[in-house]
Amino acid sequence: MAEARIGTSGWLYPGWRGSFYPPGLPHRAELEYNAANFTSVEINGSFYSLQRPASYQRWHEATPADFLFAVKGGRFITHMKKLADVETPLANFYASGVLALAGKLGPFLWQLPPNLGYHSERLEQFFELLPRSTTEAVALASRHDDKLSPDRTYLQTAADRPLRHALEVRHSSFVCDSALELLRRHDIALVVADTAGKWPLIETPTARFMYVRLHGAEELYVSGYTDEALDRWAEKVQAWLGRDLDVHVYFDNDAKVRAPYDAQGLMRRLGVSPERNR
Numbered sequence: 609m610a611e612a613r614i615g616t617s618g619w620l621y622p623g624w625r626g627s628f629y630p631p632g633l634p635h636r637a638e639l640e641y642n643a644a645n646f647t648s649v650e651i652n653g654s655f656y657s658l659q660r661p662a663s664y665q666r667w668h669e670a671t672p673a674d675f676l677f678a679v680k681g682g683r684f685i686t687h688m689k690k691l692a693d694v695e696t697p698l699a700n701f702y703a704s705g706v707l708a709l710a711g712k713l714g715p716f717l718w719q720l721p722p723n724l725g726y727h728s729e730r731l732e733q734f735f736e737l738l739p740r741s742t743t744e745a746v747a748l749a750s751r752h753d754d755k756l757s758p759d760r761t762y763l764q765t766a767a768d769r770p771l772r773h774a775l776e777v778r779h780s781s782f783v784c785d786s787a788l789e790l791l792r793r794h795d796i797a798l799v800v801a802d803t804a805g806k807w808p809l810i811e812t813p814t815a816r817f818m819y820v821r822l823h824g825a826e827e828l829y830v831s832g833y834t835d836e837a838l839d840r841w842a843e844k845v846q847a848w849l850g851r852d853l854d855v856h857v858y859f860d861n862d863a864k865v866r867a868p869y870d871a872q873g874l875m876r877r878l879g880v881s882p883e884r885n886r
Contacts, residue, residue: 661705
């Protein structure tokens with residue numbers, strides 16, 4: 609049965625302290641508090657730099673048994689290398705500890721820069737490199753280079769689990785049938801990204817799940833979502849669930865502390881509860 613996972617994009621925001629996070633809550637307890645309110649969260653730090661295995665292990669331990677993490681792929685791969693010649697960077701990324709999330713490892717998010725347009729051959733080569741199971745990820749990770757010392761690598765999985773991938777695009781050339789067909793062929797979800805009209809908003813399913821990022825209704829990363837807007841997004845999620853598609857929704861409008869409250873509003877509309885047995 610398809611399910612909706614709802615949460616925020618990241619959890620370490622100073623502006624949330626004393627507002628969404630209770631006054632005096634230790635910073636180390638913020639993920640635990642976030643996970644008590646939502647059913648998933650995006651890890652954003654992995655976009656800026658390779659994280660450590662100890663961090664992934666700590667995040668795993670701080671969250672409930674059925675919580676899921678979405679992991680954002682590194683900008684070195686997407687923004688600097690622009691997906692070209694990235695087998696070793698991908699190996700380093702998968703060796704850096706993401707597999708320590710074990711059964712809490714959800715989809716991988718690959719966000720493309722605004723200046724990277726649709727190029728079928730480049731995307732095809734990148735998609736062919738992506739691991740589709742944790743066993744494949746271990747095999748890829750084992751090809752990491754010497755930039756990662758032994759204490760910075762994690763090369764194991766206790767079970768062979770499927771892996772999912774989502775692509776967030778920010779160039780108008782992706783609004784074409786060819787791009788959609790390529791994503792479908794590789795079972796890659798095209799991210800439904802609400803960016804206040806700045807970048808393309810494409811709501812066409814291209815995989816067996818949907819990945820939604822809500823960056824702000826009127827002002828990027830800032831504005832909140834009205835009751836009417838949340839009603840509309842709840843209707844969209846319900847429609848996707850009705851097509852037997854799992855749905856991941858992450859609110860990224862964090863600048864004015866709207867993300868956690870908007871996420872809670874969408875959860876109420878969908879009847880999604882964070883309560884679970886620990």
